[in-house]
Amino acid sequence: MGRIKVQNSPTIRRMPSYLHELLRIRLEGRSHISTTELAECMGIELIVVRKDIALTGIAGRRRIGYEVNELITYIKDYLGWSGRITATLLGVGALGSAILGYDEFPVYGVQIESVFDSDPEKIGKVIRGHEVYDIATIGQRLSYSPPDMAIICVPAVHAQEVAEQAVAVGIKYIWNFSNITLKVPSGVIVQREVIAGGLAMLTVKMKNDKAGIYQKIE
Amino acid sequence: MGRIKVQNSPTIRRMPSYLHELLRIRLEGRSHISTTELAECMGIELIVVRKDIALTGIAGRRRIGYEVNELITYIKDYLGWSGRITATLLGVGALGSAILGYDEFPVYGVQIESVFDSDPEKIGKVIRGHEVYDIATIGQRLSYSPPDMAIICVPAVHAQEVAEQAVAVGIKYIWNFSNITLKVPSGVIVQREVIAGGLAMLTVKMKNDKAGIYQKIE
DNA sequence: TAGATTGTTAATCGATTAACAATC
DNA sequence: TAGATTGTTAATCGATTAACAATC
Incomplete structure (x- = not known):
């Protein structure tokens, strides 16, 4: 069973807050x-x-500080958020719907491109501008050009299957976002920890087989 | 400006996962x-x-392990989750509503007793079994017997005021849950970090004036 | 007994904190 | 210049990891 280690994880946890500020x-x-000043206003x-x-x-200027735009770029690069991440939302219940409505995703480069659910009441409806597809059609709809990320908001009993x-x-x-630890093949990164007040993804940096914030990779 | 330090924070972050498992x-x-076995099934x-x-x-038995019920009790005690925490939900938009519907709160001893919002469309309505009160009446309704916790889900611009x-x-x-860092008087504990997949509160343990997971306390 | 497991102590590693040099 | 700020190096602290003792 391989594992991944997150390096500088305390720093990575703080980065999204800097970015937001x-x-x-x-x-x-x-x-x-x-x-x-940044330290002062963020406590x-x-x-x-x-x-x-x-x-x-990043390089700063003594007595002046850092260029805001440049710092934003450097932090995004550090987090791996500089490119656009395409996503599909799987499960559009209460939490999924809240995530769909989170208007800062575009700021962080996350773009939800499709929405799936298994509830016949929801399939075909339009929720927050997204048509809800039948989750049974996920292979047919996404395999030609899969998004980077799946946001899993289905009930725990279905999470593994989804x-x-x-x-x-x-x-x-x-x-x-489900309550269970997912078992996925090696190479797929599962992020289970979230920083609310920013709903920020924790960037995962690979390292060797040491301890840290782990995800089982099988 | 005082600060609080969280001790054993990596352990505290993991505890809710053990509890859930x-x-x-x-x-x-x-x-x-x-x-x-616990390590194996949690990765x-x-x-x-x-x-x-x-x-x-907790004390275990060699070759046998720990009594599940007892371990649950010990972990809850460690996290400070053994008593019941009463809460009021401030802001019942998409995220607030998702939180209100989170059916595992009772398991973790959190009991949402009241719900407030400022939207006239919502005030007076019943959402997931809770009548929504006008947030302007919070003082009048809660000051006689305040709950332990406020769950803040209002938009960032109103979060500080609320x-x-x-x-x-x-x-x-x-x-x-708002996107901004709240400035509150010394002694009030603000928790900004959340572990999704459990929506677990991070327990805060006081220490002296050293670094760690901080909250500005003023 | 052998082996699985708890319990404990020591070593290692990495993050935080302190101190100070550089410079605009 | 003086002082604010970046930049860097060293010290400290705490968490992780390793090793092994105890025992059922």
């Missing part, structure tokens, strides 16, 4: 920000922010 | 479980599970 700061029209120790920002590899279907069509990332 | 195992009618390293379980202070109202009525824990 920076996006807010950019909206205010600010062009530069110092770690001093995090200065040295922590400094170390985290340093990890992105995850396997997702893997079968070639999906490589699973964001698992 | 144990509840499942108990439903199967099992009376005992070994860390070997976590044996030694990690062993250390975590040891932290709860948090302050919650604090004003005497609420001591805030579970913040």
Whole structure:
């Protein structure tokens, strides 16, 4: 059974918060920000922010700080959020619907392209602008050009089965909102931890076979 | 500005998963479980599970393992989930509604007692069995006997204001689902991190003024 | 007994924190 | 210049991992 280790996971957990704050700061029209100020407005120790920002590899200007746009780019790169991630939502119950309505996904580069459910009441209906497809048709609809990620919001009893279907069509990332640990083949990354207040995905960085935030990979 | 430090936070993050798994195992009618088996079925390293379980202070039986019911009790105690936590839900939009419908809250001892919103369309309506009250009446309704926790699901622009109202009525824990960092008086614990796949609250253990998972306390 | 498991102690590793150098 | 800030190196702390003792 292989495992993946998440490196710098505390830093990775904080990164989305920096990103969120920076996006807010950019909206205010600010062009530069110092770690001093960022630490102050986020309630995090200065040295922590400094170390985290340093990890992105960005160069700052002494006495001035970092260019906001540039820092946003560096953090996105660090998190692997710079490219667009296409996603399919599997299960559009209460939580799935809330996720579908989360209007900051585009900001983070996540684009939900399709929505599936097994409830005949929902199939064919349009929810938040997305037509709901029958989950039984997932192979037929997605295997030609699978999205990067499946967001699993089905009840726990169906989660494993649905995850396997997702893997079968070639999906490589699973964001698992169900209550169970999913067993998927090696190479598929299952993310089970979520940071609310941002609904941020935790980026997974591979390492060797050591401990950390694990997912069983079989 | 004071700060709180979370001790053993990696362990605390894992505890709800153990709890969830144990509840499942108990439903199967099992009376005992070994860390070997628990580690195997959860995909976590044996030694990690062993250390975590040891932290709860439970005594096991060699060659047999731990009594499932007892272990559940010890983990709940460790997390501070043994007593019942009363809660009020502030904001019943898509996410709030999903939270309201989360049927495992009672398992974890969280009891949502009241629901507030500011939308005239929703006030007075009954959503998932709860009458929605006007958020403007929160002081009048809750200050006599405030719940332990406020679950904040209002839009980011209102989150700070709503948090302050919650604090004003005497609420001591805030579970913040909004996108912003809340500024609250010292002594109120704001939890911003959530583990999905369990929607588990992260228990906060106080320590001295060192680093860790912080919340600004002012 | 042998082996599976708990229980405990020590070693290692990595994250946090402190201290200070560099410089605009 | 003085001071604010970045940048860097070292020290400390705590979590993970390894090793092994105890025992049913």
